[in-house]
Amino acid sequence: MELILSGMVVAVAALFRGVTGFGFALLAALGLSSLLAPATATPIILIIDIVLTGLILRDFDRAKVDWRACSILLSFGLFGAVLGPYVAFALDDQTIRIATNLAIAVAALVAMLHHPPKWMGHFVIGALLACSVGILMSGFAVGGPLVAAWLLAGGTQDVRVRNTLAIYFGAVDVLGFITRAAAGMLPDNFIALVLPLLVIAMIAYFPGEMIYRRMSATTWRRVCAISLVLIAIIGFAQTIALGL
Template identity: 25%
Template structure:
């Protein structure tokens, strides 16, 4: 699990997204969703700290603000559902969201940069991403699907995603804590995975600055489809056992 946390950190440091979903899928192999999702959100927030300063310079204020407002509206609903839905069914939800999201990421082509970006559909896109993030740490695909069609330059797209997920993870954790779904068990597991996740994140940032030859979007999409398919199969096997 240490290696997987480090790998998820590399992906996040390089692309600005993907950490939460990848780590959640890995943790679900050995932990129930009620443990895996809060731990993922906490590590996602901590590992993004080193990205905040650079992201703040390129964050698109209008689109980013609308995305965050939509997310803030969705998080309470997601936190409530996470505390109420049985873990066996939540694993299916996680797998299904990740499978659909990974497929859409692969199919969605980036749109050319647009000079006048109005932020149309940013509010509902933020709501969907926030709900998926709080329910299954799967906010990456819906957010990136919107951003890839927004016309934002790559540097602003990455920065907007970083700020969005930092706010989203923090707000979701507050909601889980308020619902009594976050405690010492989550902190202990997060402490075990923190150092490899941070190391991977720093390595990913270094790659982002020095190497741009890898089609990371396609790689993440393939990985999400394969892993989410595996999660769905194992979850269905447990339900039928």
């Protein structure tokens, strides 16, 4: 039953990423946090997110990347990616679950801003967010929409947001996973757990991508906004429930 429920969560999250270009880790962490221990769920989410990022970048186009923003994100985000697993390892499961749901709720709320304030696109804000989100993503597999909001506030065009995020997410995920593996933080049955969920994610991703290619920009923004509202509500509800 645990595997079935985990598979359903991963399928929905992968479908969502196929449609939006982001949000797999956000949704997967939200669903898996109540099914698996954080130390087990996070590396599973990271490795699946790496594969989905590869699928997004398979038709890579340099012109569709904001390289200035990408260099800022990578310079500071990779430092955070190394720290994340150690931060998570130092906390107990209950604290991690509460912190994860808080990060999910905040990230979802920020991402709902259609026009983030201009001050949010400043270099210093980007550097702080890149490092902080690097810690959150590699340690808890959440926080990505905060970076999306920074890109939009800084004027990155919608068509470049998807690929810029994919490069940053992919680099942080890979470094975070390598750090966990090198430090012996992977669960003993990791391969057996991740393989069936990875297959499910890959199968679910492609219908989402097909939907994305058929959507207008206006419809895409509405779908993202409505979905993130629901994610934020669920994240707050889970945080309150865990704190009781």
